[in-house]
Amino acid sequence: MVDYIGVSDIQRLVQRLGAGAFMERLAGEIEADYRRWSEFEKSARLASHSKVGVIELMPTSDGRLYSFKYVNGHPKNTAAGLLTVTAFGVLADVDTGYPLLLSELTVTTALRTAAMSALAAKWLARRDSAVMALIGNGAQSEFQAIAFCRMLGIRALRLYDVDGAATAKLERNLRALPEFAAVTLVRCRSTAEACKGADIVTTVTADKKNAVIMTPPMVSAGMHINAVGGDCPGKTELHGDILRMPGARVIVEYEPQSRIEGEIQQLEPEFPVTEFAALLGGAATGRSSDADITIFDSVGFALQDYSALRFLHALLHEERGSHRKIDLVPQLEDPKDLYGGTIGSGKRARLRLTG
């Protein structure tokens, strides 16, 4: 039997800790895994593109555990009442090849993306950062807001979305949280207005095109830009000149993948970037002065999902009582008798329904 985390389970697991604490702990797990970066088998994700979206597989392994995530990106889904991004993934035992856990990763991807964003900002943003602009107020935005307020001490959020209803929804959701009682929420009329006075700018827009959400005049000295929405070929958010600004430093997750999918797809392949893992090991410096502009060109990397699956698996086994399992793999008395133990068996399979 394989452990199973569905939507109702992730809801329970996250609600037990609270979203902020969940993401803070997850960020710790991600950081711990990034510190052993060299142990991981890394590859650019395997993408299947269609006219309307992309389906990707993201595998990795540290030689003990193997994980992969299935994730899609379909910007037009929203119009049909569907999610832009859905995901699920599996954690498996390298020694036996057996899957250990199948988990929903739609909610988890939002949590781990925001956890990674806040973790990167802890390493890159100015220590006195207090104001964040949040451009794009869709499915990912609450997670970013909660993670940054908890982990970076953000006290004011400047919100903008082309869809005012999205911003209203974000405000409503954040206002319901006790930890946002003392956080100022400012509705802005444009990205430029939202960026004014921001120490950190987070962009989480969804269009599958080379958009120009931010231009150089919106960037001020000392700013940290957390560019999350541009994450596949032909899908970017920043004007390329921002990346080339004097004093700007671009940090990526896994360079070979980011060259294809990140904001840096707009630049020449030799454009210098720093991998996040190099900061942790001390091999590279992120911010060297309060005037530097740091840009986390985030596309999402398999290691973050590995960390999330490992963390979820541990949380599941911390719970008292039973959790759900599914019969995804046969349990046989004789492993050489797959036929006799399954379809050749006289035992009639019973139809079992699950909610």
Place this chain on the structure above:
Amino acid sequence: MVDYIGVSDIQRLVQRLGAGAFMERLAGEIEADYRRWSEFEKSARLASHSKVGVIELMPTSDGRLYSFKYVNGHPKNTAAGLLTVTAFGVLADVDTGYPLLLSELTVTTALRTAAMSALAAKWLARRDSAVMALIGNGAQSEFQAIAFCRMLGIRALRLYDVDGAATAKLERNLRALPEFAAVTLVRCRSTAEACKGADIVTTVTADKKNAVIMTPPMVSAGMHINAVGGDCPGKTELHGDILRMPGARVIVEYEPQSRIEGEIQQLEPEFPVTEFAALLGGAATGRSSDADITIFDSVGFALQDYSALRFLHALLHEERGSHRKIDLVPQLEDPKDLYGGTIGSGKRARLRLTG
């Protein structure tokens, strides 16, 4: 909600049709999909190797449906009472990126592999083939025996395995089937003895090494060799000289993958091979005379799993009554409100247990 086929479900679905009929129908689906070979997005599978085994992801898409399979290969698992190969997979909608079906594929891989073997033999073996040697009597062997007796009219099986208990298990399972009442089962003491007088030789051994299960003296004119067990780098079954024998023709599933994983990994990269799809389209000939030696150098290709998942999904929806579904993807009233619709929801998630 995503349709779910677990071990108990595949047991029910296959028992309803009977394993032979199931594989014959599945072979028809595979053939139909091979006839539109050019419509499929093809790539060599993404393999993660460890000292003791391999974990692979096998995606493909025809632009309407996307599928992938997770499959491991761990020859030493048997000693620990575990399966050498376990697998599961997903069928998804390309237009939305949403998963439609999660299915066990351990049993299904055995069924589709045997269906593919018999399909290839229908195109390659002599029409009067009646005797098959079956080398390796482990988890895959019953499936091969049933498919070949049903689809090729095999009347005698010559069995050999280094483990006599495996052969006894195979005999026991086949003897329980009415359709094997008139099939002769001959226990042999060696591969050489088993190959004597065989029209078709099927090799389904499991060691992860360059084994030499068959050598040229065991091959006779007109023979069809269905080489199934050699399927990853460093895992082969045939002496390389068999592939070079005069009158021999090597047929593979997808050349770029087979060059890495098939028996032909032993040969120079220019060694001529024919893709199975080319036979169906008439672009190439398999057997040109009754004296030819045909070798199906099978490693398993993603299209076959696509066909299997598509077939299973259709069978599931043919059934009266409800089938199992899992909450792998959130269903939201507002797709932009992932947070509010899941972990931000006041509705407390209930713990639901499934068998």
